[in-house]
Amino acid sequence: MTLQITLEKQLGEINLDIDLNLQETGITALFGRSGAGKTSIINLIAGLEKPDAGKILIGDRVVFDAARNINLPPQKRQIGYVFQGSRLFPHYTVKGNLNYGRRHKDPESLNTIAELLGIEQLLHRYPAALSGGEQQRVAIGRALLSNPAMLLMDEPLASLDEPRKKELFPYIEQLAKEINIPIIYVSHSLDELLRLADQMVLIDQGRVIRHGEVADIWNSEAMLPWQPEQDISVILEACIREHSSRYSMSCLALGDRLSLWTPFIDAPVASRVRMRIHARDISLVRQPAEQSSIRNVIPVSVVDMTSTDNTSACLITLRAGQHILKSSISRWAAEELAIHPGEQLFAQIKGGSISRNDQVANLQPSNAFLIAR
Amino acid sequence: MTLQITLEKQLGEINLDIDLNLQETGITALFGRSGAGKTSIINLIAGLEKPDAGKILIGDRVVFDAARNINLPPQKRQIGYVFQGSRLFPHYTVKGNLNYGRRHKDPESLNTIAELLGIEQLLHRYPAALSGGEQQRVAIGRALLSNPAMLLMDEPLASLDEPRKKELFPYIEQLAKEINIPIIYVSHSLDELLRLADQMVLIDQGRVIRHGEVADIWNSEAMLPWQPEQDISVILEACIREHSSRYSMSCLALGDRLSLWTPFIDAPVASRVRMRIHARDISLVRQPAEQSSIRNVIPVSVVDMTSTDNTSACLITLRAGQHILKSSISRWAAEELAIHPGEQLFAQIKGGSISRNDQVANLQPSNAFLIAR
């Protein structure tokens, strides 16, 4: 399934000018600041708004073409849309809402989806009697049951408070695993991005800045504005080498002889996982301490170092095998250790500091695993 | 200024039963889960709702006494209230809103407050033309200008998105410094709690669970439910020993010879600051590494250690001088190092890992400083 979009639209002061070619299944995140034009883009895809010019192809169906005067109405586009607020119909029960977009109202598919989303118990309630998180799950179910060729989700978690978000996360992760239609997921949360997206599209001021693998874009300088100084991190993608059931830990293969121990990852050996490592969690030593609680002491070479005068920190870019790491240490330490590019050092990475939250979706098309929690 | 509250009120299924005696000026945080009854409590204080029984004293004024049938209406209570949504009057300009609660409309105090909140430029706009953050600042100014004996703030940041929150934070911190009336601040954000509150009251199911200094309650087990495994931390309160302007760092005195280097804190030597140190940021070694980027290597003694079987982590409680620290290391490391209570070790605390965000309000009544950013 491909999605080809060439669009122009004037939005107040912003001129939306998009040229996107999404070949992928899985979750593609639309990421960008508030007001960048994310919602507008998916509204245009869904047919809720009309572009000034351009063309939209879903698979081989032309749903919009300004030149040929084609503009399919939303109901003909076969696109599921999960809105920021749930937009449930208040006068239908949960079941009524779920059934609204279905042609064949067979009970099996309803039950499957209801189970997937954990809303089997709620079928006969009205939306007003649901919590925010439950409402959003029903809204997701409703969109899925309309049998869409593609799913659009506009910050489905944004209107929820923290505990409600936590509650909904696993369902969306599960979803991405079990449903095999492409999903476009709008968000401006780094956390959601990391945990859910396979691909990402970075939008700014109505234009596509970057488009590609999450890890590639994450580690590029385009993402720096989103990473405050104390929060700089890199994304590693690596395979699981082995598990230690005794200590509930897993070992990732960073290179031939390079290993990284992390808290246990519930996935088979050899599966590929994504991992976020904060620069502040990596310290550097010339010689490894002999008896240390730090499990991961990895030989690295210094690639680059930057520091600014009025901060205490110095950001060191390191190479470990094929992987790039970043370490944030104090300028004081950097001077005292006299670190310079090209030098060989040891990076200490606390195993415990790689939090579960930072281990995110498998990237293999096989969709073999997702971290349990 | 004291606030004495004895209250009972049935709220749906929750029975609010509060007995509080706040002696303090400064910011007192009401903290608790959604639905715990926080908003209800301050509505009762403000007079927007009526308790079933009890008594409320502000200073020596009885504003409510069920026994004596006293129930001052809100406008007689002299209480400023900043609501979750800004609740600005849409038909008044910013200036009109600010002036609404003022008896003496002298321009100086208006200008002072407008400057404090950074809204001087907005005075002639209507609320509809303000961003969410600006609206909330005007709402704060409006409450302050009504010359209240006490200020209630109900999650003033909750309706704002992340960048907007960041924008408003400094103003509230500034406020707490410059206004000397007691402030009750409702929140369920740990971040806000740490940065703003002097005292805190922990509410659950309509009852007061704890009440006292933020650091005491934070480090007590009552707060454990709010600290997910990977986020366990302690709050240290310590004085600044010296600054290093060369490296933009400051040194905190943990004990006679114990120092902790942190990124620069913009406060005079000897002022007392609060600091949050995550357990995951402390690693343990038997012998300090010789050439390490880690600045803080502190001799500690092991007080206690706990671990659960199905996690990889082991939480070690340590003593450094008079201070308690917590370190989260892998069970594997704990076993290999054969750590046991009573033992002497070295704790490595990355200076850079003490983020600016974690350095919070001064506790001295003198209100001498607040971290600039």
Added chain:
Amino acid sequence: RPLTLYAASSMTNAIEEIARQYEARYGQKVITSFAASSSLARQIAAGAPADLFISANTRWMQFLADKKAIQPNTNKPLLKNRLALIRSEYAKQPVSLATLADQLGDERLALANPDHVPAGIYARQALENSGQWPSLAPHLALGQNVRATLLLVERGEAPYGIVYNTDARQSTKLSQIELIPDTLHEPIVYPVALLLQPLPEAMQLYQFLFSSEASAIFNRYGFQPIKANPSHAE
């Protein structure tokens, strides 16, 4: 279908009674519809399904005759009526037409609207002919019909009024009813006519209206039946 009789609303009571008599006598139902003569006339002109029409004045009958909506040869005067000067219970002083202007003072004289209500038109003639119109004209309270005019006097809003004798006699709330000489105005005539395509039985009702039975009833309500020979109306 039953016979339909349109009649000016000032005749409601008398016509109802006669219709019931007719029904009893001939075993045929009569539907009566009462409204202002103007409304009825316009409706008839617009094709109302009526068989007979009794107007409160000749003007509206003429209106229909001009529109060729009635059988002209059946257009006959049926009744005559008189005007009466009436005094409210609330007015203390007895009144007469001669002293009316003086006695009125600041008060108002209730009159049906002389622009269009027949009773008002006759009353104006009477006042003009008695020379009082100029002084009374600014002191009038005009009702939309006779009944509304009577009501104003009954409720004491106006101390005096001029209405049909028939209406005045049915009121219990007046302290004086003085007939106005019928020489002061045109004769007050209620004409009747058959419409263009009436039921065959309509003529029977038409004749019944001129019968002595009907006359007795009209008399009882204060109308003066005109003895015409209805058989001439073919």
Added chain:
Amino acid sequence: MLSEYEISALLLSLKVSGSAVLFSLPLAILVAWVLARYHFPGKALLDSLIHLPLVLPPVVIGYLLLISMGRQGVIGSRLYEWFGVSFSFSWQGAALAAAIVAFPLMVRAIRLSLQAVDIKLEQAARTLGASPLKVFFTITLPLTVPGLLAGTILAFARSLGEFGATITFVSNIPGETRTLPLAMFSFIETPGAEAEAARLCLISIVVALAALLISEGLTRMAQKRLAL
């Protein structure tokens, strides 16, 4: 308790007002919809035209109806010729008069309620594959129920009291067009019949109160259901 005469007038009034409301409802919804959702040149004019029956005295409306919809009228004669439909001097005519007089009230209430329906819900329905028509009947209309009820009851009440247009347009024919107000009028016109008039007045009031109370109840039910 009630005389035959009163019962006949009451039933007729209910029939006339009921039909007036029911038959004008679809048109009122359509007009309210157009006014609530579309902007077009002349919208203000259309809006004002709809308010006309409010501004003109009912007698004038009756007169205009007689001229246009009577059997000899511009429209009435065509209707009769082509469809055999005639409003003349029948209860249908009374219902037409009542409907026209009550129309502005009905449209206004429904329009307000339509404006309050969240267009976002309609968009959501569209993305679920619903045609505009399905959206209208499954989402918009059900959510407008409180406004529909309010409009209907207001129009019903106004219809119940309609007098001037009715008597001018379709005359005062017992069993056919003599509704409660016309019967009341007959009594008021008759000297000494105040008591009978008062009885009819009371009947009118009771019916209207009942209708208002029922609609209140229904509205509250609808609102509860929708948790508005």
Added chain:
Amino acid sequence: MLSEYEISALLLSLKVSGSAVLFSLPLAILVAWVLARYHFPGKALLDSLIHLPLVLPPVVIGYLLLISMGRQGVIGSRLYEWFGVSFSFSWQGAALAAAIVAFPLMVRAIRLSLQAVDIKLEQAARTLGASPLKVFFTITLPLTVPGLLAGTILAFARSLGEFGATITFVSNIPGETRTLPLAMFSFIETPGAEAEAARLCLISIVVALAALLISEGLTRMAQKRLAL
């Protein structure tokens, strides 16, 4: 262009309708407020009573007015005795009749608008030291302006068209109570005066249209100002 007669009727109509609306506005606001904000036993009854003028034919209302507010009426006689106030045959009486007939429409519109005012804003004002009265006049009422405008214009339109109650209560006195509808009625009742009636009809319509358009404009301005 307009005859003196027409101008006189027009000016009188404007005076009568204008006063009717202006003087009933405070009471309408009060009643709407009570209905919008309070729950008490008998509320449904009060609500229904207010709708009565809608249900009863205007002539009946005029009759009831005459009985109660007339010079010999239960209330009217007292008013005259104690305050020297009399509605008899005066334009004030016409205004009273118009006000009563239009009252339900006015109350309904204002009530809806009051219900839409966010009570949270009122609470905020209270915590800023405002008394309930200040809150009402500085917050509630200004936010109700669109509803007030709608109610006022609706009532004004209805007042302009009022005929039955007026002529029954205060009769038809040129320059004093002969409003546009009463003048129109005289012409309709006169054979061959259709043209004059039509002219008056047109004047009525133009006035009403103007009023409706002005109110639309004002409402839009108010809504823009409030950014609703």
